[in-house]
Amino acid sequence: MNIPVYAATAVMMALSLNPTHVRVPAYGYHNGTVLIDITLERAYHSLVDPLRPGISCSTHYPTPLKMPFDVPIGSGRPWGRNSVTACGDLMYGVQRMWDMLRDWLGRDGIDGVGGGVPARVEWNPPAPVPPPVVDFVFRRDADNFPTSLDLVGHEYGHVVYRTTPGGAGEDNESHGLNEGAADIFGTLTEWYANNTVDRPDYVIGESLELPSGLPLRHTYDPSLDGHPGCYSDQIPDAEAPAASGPLRHWFYLLAEGSHPGGGNPASPICAGGPAAVSGIGIQKAGKIFMGALNHKTHSWRYTSARSASLAAAIALYGPLGPECATVQAAWDAVNVPSQPDDPSCAPPHPGT
Ligand SMILES: [Zn+2]
Structure with a gap:
């Protein structure tokens, strides 16, 4: 093959600069349909934020949620019992919080030094693990997960508090x-x-x-x-x-x-x-x-x-x-x- 050197270099640069970031819809319970930043790994979507270090969502901690790229992330209302939907809401909420901290409060990341903390969505109160991880446990009284904007901001607000x-x-x-x-x-x-x-x-x-x-x-x-x-x-x-x-x-x-x-x-x-x-x-x-x-x-x-x-x-x-x-x-x-x-x-x- 006779590929011009400059063209091959351009392709390699495009792949290596930001090879895995995709912005895709999440069909939320709390937020409606929103866009979230996640990682594309071959044919899979991984709920790892490639733009905000440390931010990810797991339904089976510690492995971040991973699903075929052509499967929708979440099922929207009224499916409050869907933990994938909860992870979509979670990613949207913590990404908005990260951007709020940057744009409104001049803070770099959740922890103030450019980092975040992974989240886990759980059906039952989980066995404690050493921090840092933020838990979102299914609420039987509400029949959905507490992954709304205000509750995600609340839980990650505790991380801000302990890292000031x-x-x-x-x-x-x-x-x-x-x-x-x-x-x-x-x-x-x-x-x-x-x-x-x-x-x-x-x-x-x-x-x-x-x-x-x-x-x-x-x-x-x-x-x-x-x-x-x-x-x-x-x-x-x-x-x-x-x-x-x-x-x-x-x-x-x-x-x-x-x-x-x-x-x-x-x-x-x-x-x-x-x-x-x-x-x-x-x-x-x-x-x-x-x-x-x-x-x-x-x-x-x-x-x-x-x-x-x-x-x-x-x-x-x-x-x-x-x-x-x-x-x-x-x-x-x-x-x-x-x-x-x-x-x-x-x-x-x-x-x-
Ligand atoms: Zn609290």
């Missing part, structure tokens, strides 16, 4: 902050994806369609879930879901405010708080929260989150803008007290 400085902490209050942070990342992921089937909102787990007709959690008013939305001296003794209430509530007030309108619900202000809070939008709220997490310590408390988020708002937007003032007002609105060494939203050197 200070790690995850050990006591109830740090577990509560970890849980609240996970819901914040779930909400950010849902808003970034802007999916037409699972529309962005400020509730968590609504697309499970539990028999109660309720979502798992309401960020704008944790009392609807029987959890405190206001900080008090009970929080350090509360279990994580309850101890996370004030953080979810704070984030909603920061993003949307107490009376946002535009289809977003009103949010109560705790006794002794300001008359009202005006939100600064979810992207700014997310950037400020990420900035605070980047200065987390092992023994983080609500009061330390308050101080760190004020510092983050000042670093991002300066002390005099609405951002710093709203961070402060939103903490006041959920009764997290100011600390003597809190960064000040006032000018650093006031004139006399």
Whole structure:
């Protein structure tokens, strides 16, 4: 054969540059039909993300799900019991979260250094394996897998939390902050994806369609879930879901405010708080929260989150803008007290 050298080189380069990436439809239960980035291996689709290192989905861990390339990935609604469908939803959700972290929060990968963690979809609570792996266990109460955008963002939000400085902490209050942070990342992921089937909102787990007709959690008013939305001296003794209430509530007030309108619900202000809070939008709220997490310590408390988020708002937007003032007002609105060494939203050197 007489193939021109330049043509053969071009073909080899095309094959070697990105030989295995394909973007294909996934027929989701939670998300409708969406596109996901996976790997083509000969005649098989492998649910390994070739663009986001470490991201994959298994139905028989540790082997990533692999299927003939001409078999559709997922069966859509109403087949919530299909674990392949769950892996399709999972890949879409974690890919949107990865991109949200990059585009909105300036974070490189789930772990901050360009990496991710594999997921396993399981019928029953699996035998523990050493991290890193993220589990999504079939919910019998909902008859589907918890692989919606907000719940994928929640579980991978725990990975973000433990890979920011200070790690995850050990006591109830740090577990509560970890849980609240996970819901914040779930909400950010849902808003970034802007999916037409699972529309962005400020509730968590609504697309499970539990028999109660309720979502798992309401960020704008944790009392609807029987959890405190206001900080008090009970929080350090509360279990994580309850101890996370004030953080979810704070984030909603920061993003949307107490009376946002535009289809977003009103949010109560705790006794002794300001008359009202005006939100600064979810992207700014997310950037400020990420900035605070980047200065987390092992023994983080609500009061330390308050101080760190004020510092983050000042670093991002300066002390005099609405951002710093709203961070402060939103903490006041959920009764997290100011600390003597809190960064000040006032000018650093006031004139006399
Ligand atoms: Zn959690």
